[in-house]
Amino acid sequence: MELSEVVVAVDLGGTRMKCGLVARDSTVVHRETRPTPRAAGGQAVLDALVETVVELGQKAAADGYRVRGVGVVVPGIIDSARGTVRAENLAWLNVGVLDAIRNAVGPGPEVVLAHDVRAGGYAELRGGALVGTTNSLFLPLGTGIAAAMVVDGRLVSGDGFAGEIGHTRFVHTDAAEQCACGQFGCLETVASAAALARRYGDRAGRPVTDGAREVIELLAAGDADAAVVWDEALQALVDAIVLYTTLLAPTRIAIGGGLVGAGETLLRPLRDALAGRLTFQRRPEIVAAVLGEEAGCLGAALMAWDAVANLKEEEAV
Amino acid sequence: MELSEVVVAVDLGGTRMKCGLVARDSTVVHRETRPTPRAAGGQAVLDALVETVVELGQKAAADGYRVRGVGVVVPGIIDSARGTVRAENLAWLNVGVLDAIRNAVGPGPEVVLAHDVRAGGYAELRGGALVGTTNSLFLPLGTGIAAAMVVDGRLVSGDGFAGEIGHTRFVHTDAAEQCACGQFGCLETVASAAALARRYGDRAGRPVTDGAREVIELLAAGDADAAVVWDEALQALVDAIVLYTTLLAPTRIAIGGGLVGAGETLLRPLRDALAGRLTFQRRPEIVAAVLGEEAGCLGAALMAWDAVANLKEEEAV
Incomplete structure (x- = not known):
């Protein structure tokens, strides 16, 4: 039965x-x-x-x-x-x-x-944006940032500790903030959906009421503060993707989480920046995750x- | 037979x-x-x-x-x-x-x-410094720098492209040099045995005749230029190890190549710096590779x- x-x-x-x-x-x-x-x-x-x-x-x-x-x-x-x-x-x-x-x-x-993120990546691998890949990455940009890494055909666990790309330093200016994890300049401090909303609020002097979604709308409307925090997020994300690509050679990277609601506004600059930055590395496709x-x-x-x-x-x- | x-x-x-x-x-x-x-x-x-x-x-x-x-x-x-x-x-x-x-x-x-580096790491895994590990790293610091990564019990290949940690950016100052790979500020530009010798020569205004080995001897003798290039190499190495640990959670990292000739002069500061930098991550042992x-x-x-x-x-x- x-x-x-x-x-x-x-x-x-x-x-x-x-x-x-x-x-x-x-x-x-x-x-x-x-x-x-x-x-x-x-x-x-x-x-x-x-x-x-x-x-x-x-x-x-x-x-x-x-x-x-x-x-x-x-x-x-x-x-x-x-x-x-x-x-x-x-x-x-x-x-x-x-x-x-x-x-x-x-x-x-x-x-x-x-x-949760590894499970999400596994779902994308089995029936979503990563189907058919043997080296790929699921990178949800939500409240936090973690990675589900597919390496040589298998989802990486690292005894449960692997994938904490959100807690890797990608902000190297003096403006690097301390992260909740205790380290400084983590990707999560600038490029998570939560960070984008918080940083816009700090910069514009008024809190957003609808999180990253509102910042993305302000960006589309030409808001200068939204453009600054968005560009800072993009820059850190490009650094993170270049790094991951150099180390683990994914053929496809599926971006998920709240930030991917920006669609091509997010994905196109990532692709363009990547094309300009990679030299000898295999260039991954950058796509949106599909399972939401x-x-x-x-x-x-x-x-x-x-x-x-x-x-x-x-x-x- | x-x-x-x-x-x-x-x-x-x-x-x-x-x-x-x-x-x-x-x-x-x-x-x-x-x-x-x-x-x-x-x-x-x-x-x-x-x-x-x-x-x-x-x-x-x-x-x-x-x-x-x-x-x-x-x-x-x-x-x-x-x-x-x-x-x-x-x-x-x-x-x-x-x-x-x-x-x-x-x-x-x-x-x-x-x-070659993945093969070296495999030898360390099967009969050297990484025996018994399921998540570990072989990091030879020689003429160049590449990594052999053991992830969830298997040596990572990434279709032959993985492990290029030497070509990951770890120098974020304006002094970042362009690497032979075309990128800027790669680990290899400051922390390889070749870089150490070259950078000492540039700084001291006289070339070394015995490569990194000579720089290590000068360091032991209290040479100020040797101390500067050594510290810059260490700083980039610590950043690289923190990053790898955050992403892939190794329990042991075996350092090899010419630079490990410095022994505890290299390994102890790496361990100390790591202890001060890691927060939530699992802390790896830092050991010397044994197969040379x-x-x-x-x-x-x-x-x-x-x-x-x-x-x-x-x-x-």
């Missing part, structure tokens, strides 16, 4: 949990969004996550589906050996997320815990289904 | 070819060094390489060994799909090295063409033996 099997997928963000029941062919048979009770603290977030997983499982059962697996993706540093997560954004300091979910779910379904906000949840489902498939292989041996 | 089987291994450098006949257990049953006729042009270099491979095969046969494979490692960009090499240093512009060797060797032995100048040749042999083993697996299917 393949058709009646699903996995529970949850993409836990700082403000919302994007959830789904996803069939093996990636059909989303149910989707819902719940608030993340971040203000109530780290334990409340964990409790809400576990409750969500359990209730989605119950919903699946009530709708006549068999739950084969659970895929949960979260931000932060995931120690894949221990199943613990450190995510300042969720007030989590090495929280045992994997065990908490496993205990609540009980025996039976496979449980997978992964990084659903990427993390779809990736969580794909990873859970992979775990189910691996289990079957082991049983067959 | 396992014991009487060898592979021919050649590490083709800009000045010398380091060659060996290597048994399956990495015992080097014969080693020799030949000059690289670089001044005579790219075709002469290719001819000399092919002749060397053929003659080493003949020597093996004369000594009673069966040649199972040939491993040749070269600098530059290796297009692994086409088997062509681009190496300015050897006056090679997309030269069909793999076919040239295969044609000369004839049917029978497996022929592997790989990058033989790493490339041993890696070539290991890769050739891997190809022989893969062939056996295919035959068994």
